[in-house]
Structure formats: C-alpha cells, structure tokens
Amino acid sequence: MKKITTGFLSVTAWILSCTALSGVNAQEGIYIDSATWALRDSPRAKQPTWTLSIVPTAKGRSMGEQEFAQAFEELSRNHSQDWQWRVYDRGVMQQQFECHARYTKEKYDWNIEPFRPSVPDQAQLWAEGCNPIDQQSIDRLNQIAAGDESGSTLLVGMRLAENLTKRYYDTRDNCGTSNRPAFLCSGIIMRVVDRAKVNPVWNTSRTSQKEGHKGVSFSYMRTDTKFAALAWHNNSGIIFFPKLSAPAGKSNPEVLCAFPVDAYGWHRTDGPCDKPENSCRGKGITTGAQWLAHFRSPGAQHEKCGFDVSKNAKDNNPAADFMAIRDAMKLLGNDLFDQWNELVLYPWQQNTPETVPLEAFFYSGQGVEEARKNQTDFYNQAGRVIPIVRITLPASFDRRDPPGKVDKSEARFDFFAVDQAIIRGTAAPSARCANYFDSANWITRGTMVSLSVVPSACGRYVGDADLDNAIAELMHKHGLDSQWTTNDGGGMRAQLECVSRYARDFAQWNLEAFRPKLSSEETRLASCNPS
Incomplete structure (x- = not known):
C-alpha cells in the first residue's frame, strides 16, 4: 500500500475500503x-x-x-x-x-x-x-483549570488553544439570563500591554487607578465581534478567563461598559465610561443600528456613547446592550475593520499575580519576545507557567477563501512549543503508551520537508483521548527543530489526527509543518494533506 502523501486516489481508495468498518471500535466488545x-x-x-x-x-x-x-x-x-x-x-x-x-x-x-x-x-x-x-x-x-492537572506546559497549552478557539466560535447572546452578558462565558477578553509603560503586565496603568478615571481597557474578540488590528497596534498582552469559568481564588474584575470601536478614553470628560445620562441608553440608543447612525453623525466619533454592561446597569438588561455592540460591528463590516472594540474593566488589586484571572499571554506579528519576557516574569513571581498563544488576526470581515483552504477572515489561536520561554514536563500523567513513536526523522522529498514518524505498536492505535499525549511527544523531541519552527502552519496536530484514523496501517506517517490548521473534516477531505 502506498503512503498517504503520494496522492488523493490511493487515500480515497483506502478510506472507501474501510467504510464497512467505520462504525466499529476494535477495542470495544460485547456490551x-x-x-x-x-x-x-x-x-x-x-x-x-x-x-x-x-x-x-x-x-x-x-x-x-x-x-x-x-x-x-x-x-x-x-x-x-x-x-x-x-x-x-x-x-x-x-x-x-x-x-x-x-x-x-x-x-x-x-x-x-x-x-x-x-x-x-x-x-x-x-x-x-x-x-x-x-x-x-x-x-x-x-484546581485542574488553574493548571494543576498536569506538569506539562505542552499539554496545557494545546488544550488552552482549543478552548480559546471554542469560545471564539461560541456566539451565544447571553450566559443564561438577560443580566448575564455573553462576555461572562464566551469569547476572548484580551488586553494589549506595552511593557515599557506597564510592568508587570498583569498590573494596570497608573491612569486607570485615578479617582474619576478608574477603568482598564480590554478588547473582546469572537467570530461575530472580530477586528484586524490590536489596540494601538501593539502586539502582545494578556487574556483573562471569562468570569463564569475562572478558577477558584481568582479575582473577578467587573466589566463596566463597552464600545463597538475604540472609546478614545483620553477625550472623555466623564472618565472611561459615561455618566448614566450620557450612556447609549441615556441617549435612547439601544440597538446596533441606532449606535451606528449616532456614530456617523457630524462630530460624534470622539463623543461616541458606550453601553453600560455592569451588574448595576440601569435597564437590568446588559446582555442585550452587549449584543448591540455585536450588531454595530456587523453593520460596520469591513468599514473600520482595522479598529478594535473596547471593554472597560474595574481595576483589580495590584501586585497580586496569584489572584489575577490570567488565562494566557498572547502575541501577534513580531511580539513573541515580549510575550516570553511576560511569561518569565510571571513564573518568577508566582511559580506557575502561563502558556503563550499566537493570535493570527483576521484579514477581512467576510470569507474570501474557498472550502479546504485556511479561512483568513477568522482569527486563529495557536500554541507552539518554540514560542515558550519555559516548558515544563512532557506528557500528562498516566499516558496510555510508554511511547507513541518508535522513530521520527526529518526527510526531504523533492522540495518538501516532512517529519517521517513510525508509530509504536501502542501509538498506532492512538485515539482522541491519546492525541494530546502523542503530539506532545513529537513536540518535546522535535518542536524546536528549525524544520518545524521556521515554516509552522499550525497543522501538525490535525495531520496526526487524520493519519492515525485513516492511515493507521501505513508503515510510516509523513507530516509537514507548513500545512495549515484546518478542522478535522477539512483535513480529511484534503487527504490529510491540507494546503
């Protein structure tokens, strides 16, 4: 039988030959x-x-x-x-x-x-x-959510990237009731931070602590509230847990108000959030369409109103007001797509890394060195490794790529071993296989560089529950190799999942670092070789 990388027809024939067995788990039995x-x-x-x-x-x-x-x-x-x-x-x-x-x-x-x-x-x-x-x-x-489940930075980081992706595509209107806005349980609450101005980065700026101006600027990203640039074009920062999934013992800084675009806080005489009479609802603005009409009126851009989404919101319906932000951003579409939205959070206690609800450090573009410094600082002060994720920002509001290709209109959240300043552990406790691969070597086939892996007898039957451990083993041994790091498209895990399902009996599996990160189904349709 030919290798999976040799062509679509051989893989398709192999998949079809296994169709009759597709509903059977060979490890199960009578009951x-x-x-x-x-x-x-x-x-x-x-x-x-x-x-x-x-x-x-x-x-x-x-x-x-x-x-x-x-x-x-x-x-x-x-x-x-x-x-x-x-x-x-x-x-x-x-x-x-x-x-x-x-x-x-x-x-x-x-x-x-x-x-x-x-x-x-x-x-x-x-x-x-x-x-x-x-x-x-x-x-x-x-405890597990706080990172005690495993000593493995690789496993925790991969699961983090999956959870961020899941929340990014979670487009619920609220978290169960009209007074629980969607940001409490979905989406990504993120803050860009310039280390030269705020250090450590999990603290707040001095300005945000001043009476009459208390408020810390964040942005909120979801597939329906996305944007193409980070605040003030910085390229690294922090991500907070949503309040309803924050680990025990973490502070929960309240989200006070929100804006569909940058609030221009330094222009605002009322502080980062408006007084009630100057808020959107105070002006009679309750929908995204009304907000956009007001925003486009002469002179209103620096005086744009914000939506009160605090627990003391006057109308007691902050969830609907927050969805007005989503609706306004949808109406804007590609217009001002390079401008971020803004959430204003109440300042939290300073110099308390153990209680800050910090889920991840992130970077985009060339910000990885800043992110590494932030990760190292936190580890030195709190003794815990917070993973670094790379955020690839969307290029457009609407999808312009065909199915089977990377959708550049959506954000991506990736965890890469090479980005981490600190890597602790190699696998989850009690991994099913002592080792998942007998060998793994870089080979060149024409102009293509592949990691050619030979699965162990146990690793050949890697299942969904084992996949994190298997890819962690590869990352630990080869994740810092130049063949992986210099051309990483984020698709190694998806390829491994695909070949372990559909090419289990092949003598070796060839994985290419340049291939993009697609869904399991899209990777399968691309014969495990997406491009």
Missing part, C-alpha cells in the same frame, strides 16, 4: 459499541469537563443486572488507564454506568464522568440524573 472521551460543558461546574460517552450495543441495552459488572469490566479494561480517568477518578464510574444501564438504557449514549462523587444508593443517583455533583468535585475541577 459496548464505542466509548470516546470528549469535553462537555457542565453548567454546575461552570467549565468543560471530560466525559466518557458510551454507545452500548443491542446486548448492552438489554442486559440484566447480573451482567452489569461484566459490562463495566469491559469498559474498564479498555479505558481505565486513559489519563482522563486516572487524573479525575473518585471511584464512582461503575456506579454511574450501572445507573444508565438501569434507568436510561434506551438513550443513544450514556455519559459518565470520573470526577463525580459517590452517593448512598441508586435511587438518589437516579434522582440526580445519574450525574451527581458536590463542592469537592467543583473544587477539584477548579
């Missing part, structure tokens, strides 16, 4: 058709949690109670060594499994989570929908 790990939102835990999603076989759905232990043993044999199970486990997976087998057997999939607590009996477990939770569970999840 379980498939079982896969996925991150799922947990409203009570206020953050995504690892869920083992189980699809039972027909026999599994009809089994009697005397078979429960045997069915769970089948599940445990195949997945109890997965790091998600071992890191989170509180010993109640079997209790949840039996609850689903007893009470929800007709449901398509059964979702069980290792972090959940034990309850006295099945009746109480069923009363909680087979998914109990207690404060100890929430505290443990908050």
Whole structure:
C-alpha cells in the first residue's frame, strides 16, 4: 500500500475500503459499541469537563443486572488507564454506568464522568440524573483549570488553544439570563500591554487607578465581534478567563461598559465610561443600528456613547446592550475593520499575580519576545507557567477563501512549543503508551520537508483521548527543530489526527509543518494533506 502523501486516489481508495468498518471500535466488545472521551460543558461546574460517552450495543441495552459488572469490566479494561480517568477518578464510574444501564438504557449514549462523587444508593443517583455533583468535585475541577492537572506546559497549552478557539466560535447572546452578558462565558477578553509603560503586565496603568478615571481597557474578540488590528497596534498582552469559568481564588474584575470601536478614553470628560445620562441608553440608543447612525453623525466619533454592561446597569438588561455592540460591528463590516472594540474593566488589586484571572499571554506579528519576557516574569513571581498563544488576526470581515483552504477572515489561536520561554514536563500523567513513536526523522522529498514518524505498536492505535499525549511527544523531541519552527502552519496536530484514523496501517506517517490548521473534516477531505 502506498503512503498517504503520494496522492488523493490511493487515500480515497483506502478510506472507501474501510467504510464497512467505520462504525466499529476494535477495542470495544460485547456490551459496548464505542466509548470516546470528549469535553462537555457542565453548567454546575461552570467549565468543560471530560466525559466518557458510551454507545452500548443491542446486548448492552438489554442486559440484566447480573451482567452489569461484566459490562463495566469491559469498559474498564479498555479505558481505565486513559489519563482522563486516572487524573479525575473518585471511584464512582461503575456506579454511574450501572445507573444508565438501569434507568436510561434506551438513550443513544450514556455519559459518565470520573470526577463525580459517590452517593448512598441508586435511587438518589437516579434522582440526580445519574450525574451527581458536590463542592469537592467543583473544587477539584477548579484546581485542574488553574493548571494543576498536569506538569506539562505542552499539554496545557494545546488544550488552552482549543478552548480559546471554542469560545471564539461560541456566539451565544447571553450566559443564561438577560443580566448575564455573553462576555461572562464566551469569547476572548484580551488586553494589549506595552511593557515599557506597564510592568508587570498583569498590573494596570497608573491612569486607570485615578479617582474619576478608574477603568482598564480590554478588547473582546469572537467570530461575530472580530477586528484586524490590536489596540494601538501593539502586539502582545494578556487574556483573562471569562468570569463564569475562572478558577477558584481568582479575582473577578467587573466589566463596566463597552464600545463597538475604540472609546478614545483620553477625550472623555466623564472618565472611561459615561455618566448614566450620557450612556447609549441615556441617549435612547439601544440597538446596533441606532449606535451606528449616532456614530456617523457630524462630530460624534470622539463623543461616541458606550453601553453600560455592569451588574448595576440601569435597564437590568446588559446582555442585550452587549449584543448591540455585536450588531454595530456587523453593520460596520469591513468599514473600520482595522479598529478594535473596547471593554472597560474595574481595576483589580495590584501586585497580586496569584489572584489575577490570567488565562494566557498572547502575541501577534513580531511580539513573541515580549510575550516570553511576560511569561518569565510571571513564573518568577508566582511559580506557575502561563502558556503563550499566537493570535493570527483576521484579514477581512467576510470569507474570501474557498472550502479546504485556511479561512483568513477568522482569527486563529495557536500554541507552539518554540514560542515558550519555559516548558515544563512532557506528557500528562498516566499516558496510555510508554511511547507513541518508535522513530521520527526529518526527510526531504523533492522540495518538501516532512517529519517521517513510525508509530509504536501502542501509538498506532492512538485515539482522541491519546492525541494530546502523542503530539506532545513529537513536540518535546522535535518542536524546536528549525524544520518545524521556521515554516509552522499550525497543522501538525490535525495531520496526526487524520493519519492515525485513516492511515493507521501505513508503515510510516509523513507530516509537514507548513500545512495549515484546518478542522478535522477539512483535513480529511484534503487527504490529510491540507494546503
């Protein structure tokens, strides 16, 4: 059989030959058709949690109670060594499994989570929908979100980039109620910082602390509130956790007001936010269209109104006011697309790195050296490694690239080992494979440079739950190689995922660093070789 990199026809034929087996997980058996790990939102835990999603076989759905232990043993044999199970486990997976087998057997999939607590009996477990939770569970999840899950900067960084991407594409209108604006649970809250003016960068400027002018400028990025330039064309800064997913023990600086474009705060006589009578709602402006009409009136650009989105907002509907910002930006489209929006946050306590809700350092363009200094400063003061992510800003408001090509109208969030000043650890605890690759070497084929990897017997069956560990192994060994760093398109992980699914039996897998980061489906359609 030819290598996957030799052409579309050979790969297509190989995929078609496997179609009959596509619904079968070779590691499962009599009672379980498939079982896969996925991150799922947990409203009570206020953050995504690892869920083992189980699809039972027909026999599994009809089994009697005397078979429960045997069915769970089948599940445990195949997945109890997965790091998600071992890191989170509180010993109640079997209790949840039996609850689903007893009470929800007709449901398509059964979702069980290792972090959940034990309850006295099945009746109480069923009363909680087979998914109990207690404060100890929430505290443990908050510890993990704070970075205690693993000593691996590589794994934490890759998951961070995935979470940022997920929030970027989360276009909800609110976080459950009209007084909970979308920025509390979705999107990216980011602040550019010039180290020459504010150092350390997780502090605020002196101006923002002055009475009558208290407020710290941030921007908010989501696929429906995107922009092509960072504030004042700086190229590095910080990202805060959304309030509803911030780890325990972190401060929660309130978002006071928001503007669809830069607020020009130094021109504002009322301070960074308007007095109530001068706010948008005070002027009778409640929609994006009304704001844009006001903004385009003579002389209004330096006097543009802001929307009160604070918890004390007069109309008690800050979620709708925040969506007016989204609507105004959509109406602007490519007009002023190179101008950022602005959120004003209340200043937080200074020189307290342990409580600042810092999720990431970021850079764009040539800002990586500044980001590395920021990461090092934080590590020296707080003893924790906060990952650096690279943000590629969108080039246009509307998509102009065909399917299968990188969509340059969307922002990208990437984690690269070479960007980090500090890398700690190499893999998550209890990785399933002792090593995922027997060898990995750079080769040249014509003008193309590839990382030619030979998977180990265990690594050849890498699944979704193992993918982070597998790519971390490659990054640890080769992520700083010039062949990777000088032409990194961000697509190595997606290629590895693709070949591990569709070219599992090939003697070696060839990965190219220049290939772009696309979705799993787009990468598959490109025969695992997107360009």
